[in-house]
Amino acid sequence: MKTLVTAIQKGGQGKTFATCHLAFDFHERGYRVAVADMDTQANASYTLAGHESGYTASQLFNGDADSLRAHFTGREDDGLVLIEADPALANIEGSLKLGEAAGKLRANIAALGEFFDVLLIDTPPSLGVIMTAAVLASDYMLSPLEMEAYSLHGMKKMVAVISNLRKQNPKLRFIGMVPNKVDGRKPRHVANLAEIQQAWPQLVLPLSVGSRDSIAEALGEQMPVWKIKKTAARAATKEVRALAQYVFEKMEIAQ
Ligand SMILES: Nc1ncnc2c1ncn2[C@@H]1O[C@H](COP(=O)(O)OP(=O)(O)OP(=O)(O)O)[C@@H](O)[C@H]1O
Ligand SMILES: [Mg+2]
Numbered sequence: 001m002k003t004l005v006t007a008i009q010k011g012g013q014g015k016t017f018a019t020c021h022l023a024f025d026f027h028e029r030g031y032r033v034a035v036a037d038m039d040t041q042a043n044a045s046y047t048l049a050g051h052e053s054g055y056t057a058s059q060l061f062n063g064d065a066d067s068l069r070a071h072f073t074g075r076e077d078d079g080l081v082l083i084e085a086d087p088a089l090a091n092i093e094g095s096l097k098l099g100e101a102a103g104k105l106r107a108n109i110a111a112l113g114e115f116f117d118v119l120l121i122d123t124p125p126s127l128g129v130i131m132t133a134a135v136l137a138s139d140y141m142l143s144p145l146e147m148e149a150y151s152l153h154g155m156k157k158m159v160a161v162i163s164n165l166r167k168q169n170p171k172l173r174f175i176g177m178v179p180n181k182v183d184g185r186k187p188r189h190v191a192n193l194a195e196i197q198q199a200w201p202q203l204v205l206p207l208s209v210g211s212r213d214s215i216a217e218a219l220g221e222q223m224p225v226w227k228i229k230k231t232a233a234r235a236a237t238k239e240v241r242a243l244a245q246y247v248f249e250k251m252e253i254a255q
Helices: 015-028 043-047 065-072 089-095 098-112 129-136 149-168 187-199 213-220 233-251
Strands: 002-006 033-037 052-056 080-084 118-122 140-146 173-180
Touching (some): 015 080, 015 118, 015 140, 015 213, 033 043, 043 080, 043 213, 065 098, 098 129, 129 149, 140 149, 140 233, 149 187, 213 233
Parallel strands (some): 002 118, 002 140, 033 080, 033 118, 140 173
């Protein structure tokens, strides 16, 4: 199983959008996909409602691998499975030390690998124990980013954090920053996008996702944007499919 964490400490950049759409896309390709929603806001759990596993994200930190195996063994599902956010996640943040949290999570992810091809982790917008442990236990990381000054400022901070965490998790591959919610009518967005793609080609994906109403609509309607039956959803679909294809190749899921 390959594990991808979507993380950036700044809120509202598109972590949950990316996590859910990668899940829908990989599932459609025929892979067994698990999504762990580690954010008490439970946005991914909302969009993926109907796919609940009955196993919660806090159990990935305080449950043991044997009970996880017992839960998933023989379970019927359609190949897209949600490990839902639960209020107990808030206690994890306060009660577990980072080393302990990352160790537990790694053991549970190893057990999940007996049941799934891909695990996608959605994280809360803060550099706490949960996000850090998720990064330490993952193989790949993706960070969506708006083209606004505060976000770009946050990006520099995130780059420092990533290089630090890679020392503790050498297998971690940073797939990159996804320029998201790019409004082509705003010269500021267009200039910022060109600037970061040119300045950090190793860190910023060579694609972008526009500010598309149909994406927000799809998340609320609990479906991928390609199921929204509106002409305006076509451009969004193209961009999101390109993102999924890029990540799919980088994660070498097919191999
Ligand atoms: N490309 C896009 N175009 C339009 N709206 C978008 C786009 N991406 C995300 N959104 C919307 O922006 C809001 C924030 O996106 P999302 O919830 O994915 O961010 P997040 O990083 O998960 O936020 P948080 O840090 O609060 O968890 C949501 O309402 C979502 O529907
Ligand atoms: Mg979110």
